[in-house]
Amino acid sequence: MNRQPQPAITWREDMIPQDVTLIERFASASGFFRPDEVLLAADFAAEHLSKGPESGYNFIFAQEGDQTLGYACYGHIPGTLHSWSLYWIIVNQSTRSRGLGSRLLAQVEQRVAAAGGERLYIETSSQPMYHPTRRFYQSRGYTLLTVLEDFYARGDGKVVYAKTMPDLAKG
Ligand SMILES: CC(C)(COP(=O)(O)OP(=O)(O)OC[C@H]1O[C@@H](n2cnc3c(N)ncnc32)[C@H](O)[C@@H]1OP(=O)(O)O)[C@@H](O)C(=O)NCCC(=O)NCCS
Structure with a gap:
């Protein structure tokens, strides 16, 4: 395969106010999310901005210089001891398929x-457009646990994956 070079990345965890709009733009421009989901992604960011880690949402941004190329939002699942969830992961369209x-x-x-997490859960959609996303998770060691038909909408099921220690610690 003729792979493009990977961008030189630094990781940023501190959120700045502009990130709320940035995340809204990322989610909207991805073409993957309904308008209510786009607002939800921005709400998670606003919640983190006002409450910090107390919000239960952690963020990590991939930076190439001062340009943000992607981000992920994750957190400990309340009411569990060691289970965490990846809430969002989005890579800028023009940077996809380069390993970011x-x-x-x-x-x-x-x-x-x-942080002591033992299981990382990921939920995504069963829609055909998410086929590359599901393949992405599976090829990164995530096990398909279940599919909840018609969960997000009629014909749009929830697909649940998880990765467990010790595989989690290996990345
Ligand atoms: C899902 C998503 C975050 C993956 O990000 P990405 O940067 O494209 O991911 P990668 O480049 O690491 O991997 C994607 C493919 O590129 C390939 N690839 C190309 N060059 C690569 C490199 N240098 N290193 C590693 N993988 C590379 C991988 O083999 C991989 O193919 P595979 O999934 O068949 O194994 C991104 O596609 C995205 O934002 N999608 C839209 C939003 C979305 O679906 N988010 C998740 C919602 S639940």
Whole structure:
């Protein structure tokens, strides 16, 4: 395969007010999310901005210089001891398929494992347009647990994956 070079990335975890709009733009421009989902992604960011880690939502941004190329949002699942969830992961359209999503996910996994997390859950859609997304998770060691038919909407099921320690610690 003729692969494009990977961008030189630094990881940023501190959120700045402009990130709320940035995330809204990312989610909207991805073409993957309904308008209510786009607002939800921005709400998670606004919640983190006002409450910090108390919000339960952690963020990591992939930076190339001052340009943000992608981000992930994840957190401990309330009411569980060691289960975490990846709420969102989005890579800028023009940067996709260059390995950044894999690196971003590995960064999340390292942080979850370091915080004592033992299982990282990922939920996504069963729609055909998410086929590359589902393949992405499966090829990164996530096990398909279940499909809840018609969960998000009629004909749009929820597909649930998880990765468990010790695989989680390996990234
Ligand atoms: C899902 C998503 C985050 C993946 O990000 P990405 O940067 O494209 O991911 P990667 O480049 O690491 O991997 C994608 C493919 O590129 C390939 N690839 C190309 N060059 C690569 C490189 N240098 N290193 C690693 N993989 C590379 C991988 O083999 C991989 O193919 P595979 O999934 O068949 O194994 C991104 O496609 C995205 O934002 N999608 C839209 C939003 C979305 O679906 N978010 C998740 C909602 S639940």
